[in-house]
Amino acid sequence: MDLQDKVAVVTGSGRGLGLAYAQALAAAGAAVVVNDVDKTAVDAAVTSITEAGGRATGVVAAVGDSEAAQELVDTAVREFGSLDVLVTNAGILRDRVLWKMTDEDFDDVVRVHLRGTFTCARAAAVRMREQGTGGRLILISSPAGQRGNFGQTNYAAAKAGIVAMARTWAMELGRADVTVNAVVPVAATEMTKTIPAFGPVIEEAERTGAPLPDWLRKDEGLGTVEDVASLITFLASDASAAVTGQAIGIGGDRLALWAHPQEKSVAFADGGWSADSIAADWATGVGAEPETYGIPAPKAPEA
Numbered sequence: 001m002d003l004q005d006k007v008a009v010v011t012g013s014g015r016g017l018g019l020a021y022a023q024a025l026a027a028a029g030a031a032v033v034v035n036d037v038d039k040t041a042v043d044a045a046v047t048s049i050t051e052a053g054g055r056a057t058g059v060v061a062a063v064g065d066s067e068a069a070q071e072l073v074d075t076a077v078r079e080f081g082s083l084d085v086l087v088t089n090a091g092i093l094r095d096r097v098l099w100k101m102t103d104e105d106f107d108d109v110v111r112v113h114l115r116g117t118f119t120c121a122r123a124a125a126v127r128m129r130e131q132g133t134g135g136r137l138i139l140i141s142s143p144a145g146q147r148g149n150f151g152q153t154n155y156a157a158a159k160a161g162i163v164a165m166a167r168t169w170a171m172e173l174g175r176a177d178v179t180v181n182a183v184v185p186v187a188a189t190e191m192t193k194t195i196p197a198f199g200p201v202i203e204e205a206e207r208t209g210a211p212l213p214d215w216l217r218k219d220e221g222l223g224t225v226e227d228v229a230s231l232i233t234f235l236a237s238d239a240s241a242a243v244t245g246q247a248i249g250i251g252g253d254r255l256a257l258w259a260h261p262q263e264k265s266v267a268f269a270d271g272g273w274s275a276d277s278i279a280a281d282w283a284t285g286v287g288a289e290p291e292t293y294g295i296p297a298p299k300a301p302e303a
Contacts, residue, residue, distance in 0.1 A: 001237045004029035007080040008236060009072045011063050011120055012090030014041025016189050017140075017225050019048075021087050024229035025236060026054030031080040034058045035072060035090065055080070063090045063116035069123040077127065085136045085236040086124040088117040088162075095151045106154045113158035117165065121180075125173060134177030138235050139166050141182040141247060146258055149295050163247050167260070170245030179244035181235055184258060185228040186221050186251030188212065198222065198298060215301050216252065223252030231255070264291065 003025060013022040014036025022032045026049040034045045034056055042058035049056035057079045061068040076083040091113045094105035121137050128135035144152050145159025166182040173180060186192075188202045198216070205212050217223050231250040234240055249256035265286040269277055 001028045001233050001239065003085075003233070003236060006030040006084040006236060007033075007076050007082050008085035008087065009033040009035065009076050009083065009120070009124070010087040010089060011035045011072070011116065013087075014038050014045050017185060017187060017228060018087075018089040019045050020225035020229040021089060021232045022056070023049060023052070023054075024226070024233050025085070025087075026056055027052065028233050028237075030085065030236065031055040031076075032057075033072060033076045033079070035061060035063070037062045062112070063088075063120055064111045066119050066123070069116075069119040072120060073123045073127050082131060082133075083124055083127045083135070084133070085138065086120060087138045087140065087232060087236075088120050089140045090116050091140070091155075093152075094154060096153075097151050098153055101153055109154035110158050113155065114161045117162050121165070121169065125169070125176075125178065128178050129173075129176045132176075134241075135179075136236050136240070137166075137169060137173070137178060137180040138232060139163075139180070139182045141166075141184050143184055143186060143249070143295050146184060146247070147295050148293050163258075166247065167245050174244065177241075179235075179240065181240075181243060181245070182247040183228075183231055183235070184247055184249040184256075185231075186249070186254075187223060187225045187228050189225065192222065195298060212252065214253075218253045220298050221249070221251040221254030221256070227252055265289070 008025045008030045010018055010022040010032060012018040013034045022034050022045060026032045032049060034042050036042045039060045042060050046056045046058045059072055059075050061071055073083055092109060094109050096105055117139055139162045141162045142159040144156040145163055148156050163182045166180050169180040193199045193202050201216060212223055228250050231248060247258040249258055267281060267285045
């Protein structure tokens, strides 16, 4: 992939997946605006890119407010002349079960993930439409947003909303040749290390330098952050010009297209449905094969 003529903003790119995205885009030739709330992380990320021969600058800001979003866009244009790619990766976690989750827990996560994606994408869309040369909005979602996850009311809701925004914006920005897609990544990060089935295996691989085992890379679709970054590079490139409005999963050796929600089963009753008729029909009618929910628990193979 040749991204020499592209300028990208990657939010939350001081470490982890975001850093891998920024480094991959820069390695493909794009100029990158690195963003994080931690100045030390931003400086280190910019240095890692420039020392490898790439182009990068940094913005220390917490996404969510319109002012921060505009600063990111303005920095890209001022430093590199345009804005062609936005990757909305910034996020935080405040995990608690519903009855213990506070207003602040909910609002903080939604503000960074959902509102931050909205404000940054809006500022980017304005600039891309003004430029008239198209663009790429790459929104980072999560399996939790597709299936729900225990203790993650705030996070799951925000990540589901991000996929909905991707589908909506793909329609709204199509005439401007701006594609919009959601990425559903799974990778070995500090968060996945907390999962009992994953943690020891990831830590052993890091300690020894050995690759992650096949059952993890294939069955669970979990690999390195670099595995995920390849999809970001593709979606930023001209090769993805026909790809928009999609939710695409990647992790380890697995690449997947998530289905859009749709009616699974339908039944009709002349004159409409009463509560009693729904109850009588449910188990053998539309409810005969209920949908699953939640991320399936990972299970390591027997030794």
